[in-house]
Amino acid sequence: AQTVTQSQPEMSVQEAETVTLSCTYDTSENNYYLFWYKQPPSRQMILVIRQEAYKQQNATENRFSVNFQKAAKSFSLKISDSQLGDTAMYFCAFMKHPSNTGNQFYFGTGTSLTVIP
Amino acid sequence: AAGVIQSPRHLIKEKRETATLKCYPIPRHDTVYWYQQGPGQDPQFLISFYEKMQSDKGSIPDRFSAQQFSDYHSELNMSSLELGDSALYFCASSLRFRETQYFGPGTRLLVL
Numbered sequence: 001a002q003t004v005t006q007s008q009p010e011m012s013v014q015e016a017e018t019v020t021l022s023c024t025y026d027t028s029e030n031n032y033y034l035f036w037y038k039q040p041p042s043r044q045m046i047l048v049i050r051q052e053a054y055k056q057q058n059a060t061e062n063r064f065s066v067n068f069q070k071a072a073k074s075f076s077l078k079i080s081d082s083q084l085g086d087t088a089m090y091f092c093a094f095m096k097h098p099s100n101t102g103n104q105f106y107f108g109t110g111t112s113l114t115v116i117p
Numbered sequence: 118a119a120g121v122i123q124s125p126r127h128l129i130k131e132k133r134e135t136a137t138l139k140c141y142p143i144p145r146h147d148t149v150y151w152y153q154q155g156p157g158q159d160p161q162f163l164i165s166f167y168e169k170m171q172s173d174k175g176s177i178p179d180r181f182s183a184q185q186f187s188d189y190h191s192e193l194n195m196s197s198l199e200l201g202d203s204a205l206y207f208c209a210s211s212l213r214f215r216e217t218q219y220f221g222p223g224t225r226l227l228v229l
Contacts, residue, residue, distance in 0.1 A: 097216075109158070
């Protein structure tokens with residue numbers, strides 16, 4: 001079974017500064033995908049960024065980047081130049097390489113991020 | 118671009134009643150997933166379908182059932198509702214063997 005751990009229930013950051021959210025996972029799979037989803041007060045689940053485990057290069061999407069350490073099973077999210085609209089719950093998620101079965105997401109417990117003006 | 122549609126968006130039911138949640142995947146997506154997110158919790162996988170067949174089953178209570186129809190939309194049927202069933206129910210869709218799941222806006226179910 002896969003487990004995802006987010007050890008920071010709540011975090012805050014000043015507007016325009018940088019913040020890093022932590023995520024660790026446990027799996028015996030070798031091929032898998034990792035995701036960060038954002039859930040604002042509307043509770044819509046919005047994909048922020050994804051990483052393929054077989055890629056050594058860290059994924060980047062504008063102000064969002066990840067630090068993927070496969071050996072350490074660590075997948076942190078860095079948000080640069082934080083904006084008020086970044087205030088949300090952030091979920092780390094794991095999915096094994098798609099196959100006939102077991103393609104569901106495993107989510108961490110989330111980190112509530114508040115951007116302070 | 119078309120997104121995942123869920124209906125209704127809000128639903129209020131009494132204990133022991135039944136509820137039906139509907140999900141319309143993104144066009145051409147053949148795989149549907151259902152997740153339940155309780156208050157202050159992370160989403161938990163319930164069940165998934167591919168080509169109208171159940172592919173995986175998670176922590177779905179026996180009181181719940183689901184199916185996927187020929188047009189790929191899916192329905193989650195919930196019977197004998199309990200207070201603990203109050204949650205946000207997400208549907209997500211994807212193409213088979215593709216890793217990215219696209220989430221709908223969710224259905225907020227409140228059981229009184």
